[in-house]
Amino acid sequence: MKNDAFISIRNVNKYFGSFQAIDNVNMDIGEGEFFSLLGASGCGKTTLLRMLAGFESTSDGEILIDGQPSADVPPHHRPVNMVFQSYAIFPHLNVADNIAYGLRKHKLSKPQKQEMVDEMLELIKLPGYGKRKANELSGGQRQRIALARALILKPKVLLLDEPLGALDKQLREQMQLELRALQRQVGITFVFVTHDQEEALTLSDRIAVMSGGKVLQVDTPEGLYEAPTTREVASFIGNMNFFQGTVRRNGSSEAAIETQGLGSIPISLEKVTKPDGAPVQVALRPEKFELLEEEPTGGHFVSAKMDKTAYLGERSHYYVTLDGKSEPVAVSSTNQFVARDDDRWKEGEPVWLSWSPEAVVVLDAD
């Protein structure tokens, strides 16, 4: 993490009456970063974003934007602009006037303004749309106008409150790519609020996972997915299998975890800080398992029984049962070698599960 954080959030709390919406949040956002706040609805992510915009005050703690304390700065004096979830396109103004709305104080001549608006329309790929009325626009177009209206002011930070939530799936995926390309092009810090983990993984440089007003983990998409630090994060991002286990240290350089279902797994010492006999959880993603017909000759494996299968086209999901574990284990594998119905696993068939100890994540016990 860079020292020169562009936005610093320090010990911030927010209460609505007796309800605590933000619980002691600390984080730094770097300049030019695409930063996402990810969480289920009611987790405090939108409140935090509205604090950055100046629409909500902090109950205590402070927020620095570009080194400046922001507590007493009203929204209209902040170097940040926001794209609203509803887009908030002014219905009484045409597209060009919407985009130029914030330029009043800049005292520009009409041709200068026109040129800036045209440049923006070019950027959002809607050239020639200046004279259109707001109610003649589709959802995707409104979303782009909202972006242009904010970006024309060259803000230091752009705040986006679930801007893709109202779009259908196909348009959303297209807009994700465009948004990412746009952010690289303009180089502005983006703070993006979403409840869609896939969207956050696709777009972000870093993601803060929030729950109940707290920040659970701030990390890169790979970091969150491959090395979650809590069970909550592990199960929120993607699917995860959890196994109860106990730490076994032999005094040597090697440690192992005795698990229910997967047997003993050797673990490098830096992954285990707990003493011998401490209860832990072991987590493994469904795609980290390999399904085999025959007993493997080496490595880590366990015998299992196929319980349920689901064919999803590009890949299949399976649930297998293990001795010593009550819940079935989710396994996901590509259908690279599946061409016919016969190639697939049948329910009730005996199978072998193989995995690599490097893929194992060790978490504290509940």
Next chain:
Amino acid sequence: MSARGDTGTYIKRPNRPLQIYAVIFLIVLYVPVLFIPMFSFNDSIYVRFPLQGFTLQWYAELWSRDAVWAALFNSVKVGAVVAAISTILGVVAARAITRYRIPGKSALVTFIMMPLVIPGIIFGVALLVLLSRMGVPLSLYTVTLGHLIVCLPFAVATLLPRFEGFDPSMEEASADLGENGWWTFWRVTFPMVFPGVVASLLLTFTISFDEFIMAFFLTGTDATLPMYIWGQLRFPQEFPSVLALSSLILFISFILVFIAQRVGRMGLEDA
């Protein structure tokens, strides 16, 4: 209306009894009123059938009467002031009701709307007692005060849906784009509620222009138009010109309210 045989959807299918009911409803409501313009063109000072013949004599007589012009001018003055003040108060009230968390909000709205259901005679007497206790002489100012009480609920009722119908994030977006509260009001809030403001002005003007009971208690020496009509009813020979004047008021009121209804709904359907 859809063609016969096409039963339409459940809600939109034609309903014969309902159509007949609507026609009867309109007849009962408006036929008595239509007698007024009809007799205002009748060439006789007696209001009775058969009609005698067509004349514009009563209208011409009105034109040349100074007292009518004075009363008309008084009514327009009062109406314009009442419309302006009640609409401004209505905008402020509607914005406060829709934008702020006010404890007991629904009770507050009920109290604002109360004059709609309290008989005008009660308000009229109450104000008259109050004003005479305070030693305020009756004049067009006291009539204006009375009309404000009558008109304010109409202004709020017209403006409230406009304010409720627009997304609070519009105002936040304006602030976010660098405008303070004052500029946000003039660049976003006001243009968005403007049709409601026009509707409220027209409606409150019409109500004040037509109002009789408050004016009856609170008028001093200067009569408003309805007061003038009331005064003329004592003279049988003046009755046809009263009918002519009433017809004009009826016509203008209808036009103004019709425009107010159209303007007030502008932009709400396609929002």
